[in-house]
Amino acid sequence: MYQYTHFDKQFVALRAQQFRDQLERWQRGELTDEQFLPLRLQNGWYVQRYAPMARIAVPYGEISSEQLHVLARIARDYDRPDTDLLAHAQATQDELQAAQPGLTLAAPLLQYGYGHFTTRTNVQFNWIPLSKAADVMELLASVQMHGIQTSGNTIRNITCEALAGIAPDEIVDTRPFAEILRQWSTLHPEFAFLPRKFKIAFNGAEEDRAATGWYDVGLQALRNDAGEVGFTVKVGGGMGRTPVIGTAVREFLPWNQLLNFLEAVVRVYNRYGRRDNKWKARIKILVKAEGQRFIDEVEAEYRAIVEQDGAPHTITQAELDRVSANFVVPELRPANQPSQVDVNSRAFQRWLTQNVRAHRLPELRVVNLSFKRPGAAPGDADAAVLAAVAELADRFSAGEARLTHEQNLALPWVHASDLPALYEQAKSLGLAQPNIGLISDMIACPGGDYCSLANARSLPIAAALMELYQDIDEATDLGPIDLHISGCINSCGHHHSGHIGILGVDKDGKEWYQVTLGGSDGSALSGPAHPGKVVGPSFSAAEVPGVVEAILDTYRDLRLSAAEHFIDTLRRVGHEPFKQSANAARRTDPRASRQSEEAMA
Structure with missing residues (x-):
């Protein structure tokens, strides 16, 4: 670190x-x-x-x-x-x-x-x-943390995929570049009052696990034919009222020119971005409106920075080496803690399958702790759990953890031999639900329960769906499904990129919800980043669980086999069957229907 x-x-x-x-x-x-x-x-x-x-x-x-x-x-x-x-x-x-x-x-x-x-x-x-x-x-x-530039019209917190530095399919560890960029952008005088907030994400692996297409600037690491490291630069992605996928403005940017080129991008945005309407102030609007002209302006600004200004922000090898020295493999020792876990049990094996990932070091594993559990909002951790997770990180992961895009927490340096003991302790904390990537591993913003911008509440919908799909056998049978919930069009719950997206809307002063299908964040499972499509009119809060259940029942009926994932079935047959089932489910309470079925059984 x-x-x-x-x-x-x-x-x-x-x-x-x-x-x-x-x-x-x-x-x-x-x-x-x-x-x-x-x-x-x-x-x-x-x-x-x-x-x-x-x-x-x-x-x-x-x-x-x-x-x-x-x-x-x-x-x-x-x-x-x-x-x-x-x-x-x-x-x-x-x-x-x-x-x-x-x-x-x-x-x-x-x-x-x-x-x-x-x-x-x-x-x-x-x-x-x-x-x-x-x-x-x-x-x-006192512990090297802050809230600087986590709000306001500035360059926000720089993100990477959660497996940076440890993924088997990694091309480049992007953490050093993200740290250099963090230092460069923090309180940058030219970019302290941008037209709107500005978000940057890095991905250094073959699979895009950072959703780079959805960012103001998405940086995908790659190597050219000569083996040199660089980045594909995508600009103008974003969700909100107008979902847009970023445009590739540079297919290969040498790594040492990263700051010079990004300075050109943000200068052009600062110069031409709209300030008269906050709904049209994001860089995605500028890129969409100007197209090639925007790219030409960036290239002209970049040439001026390099040729006239002398490329002042060129990253030297010495600086990259200095920062990279912080991102080495920590001192690792197995915890060797005893465990009463039956390693052949179905529960443990299911946890291994869903929550444990391969590591670039063969003797290690990456363990995902699930913060999607009944009785708590997605991504919530109380004081006792936060302290307990700190202890788990100390015992099993060299004192380090990773926050993930999916609102979970991963331990990146776990010895394979320690998995039974870690599972036992994580289970005692309620953090071993084997649901990573399944429908109950949903993303949800705080919504109207806390946020003054929200049109509707997200957490009651998340709680109802968590209750509906808490049966892990059923969730496993349904397979990988990205379910994302936002309380308003700002899309903090990333509903646009969900296989199933739920958006809270205001209708006559009451809370209603739109449902979208077919969104993608750009991962290998989901395919290229793409916004979902609305399947019908808005639904009341009480109708949403029944609508989701009807959509997934339709998936079960139409899939070729249990091996065909929801997103693949949807793309094969199209939206219409799902739209029909969703609209037919209006005013249906799935729990009532299930209780009726159980009574007749």
């Missing part, structure tokens, strides 16, 4: 100190709310539906056990609303739930003392009072 230099540590500590001064001036009335707004946003502090939300960056997903322990402390000591605030929020939730008859919930939704893993390897807390914000930032700085 990258270790902060003295400069890095000083930089983050001074930023925390600066924020404390800004906060205290705001509390004294010396700064207005309007003046304080950009200052807190630059440090990851939003004000959401009921309380502040803190977003903490985990660059390229790598996190240490020490950092997990600090997140656990924040969840325990700071993520706590006052009694009146929580009572008001709960009353509002009760009113919303009363308006949705027929949708039962597996667990209460408004919970505090939790961290939430996002699709972009950030961690969010939903109940920290702003009066405690400076204390939290100083605590984060």
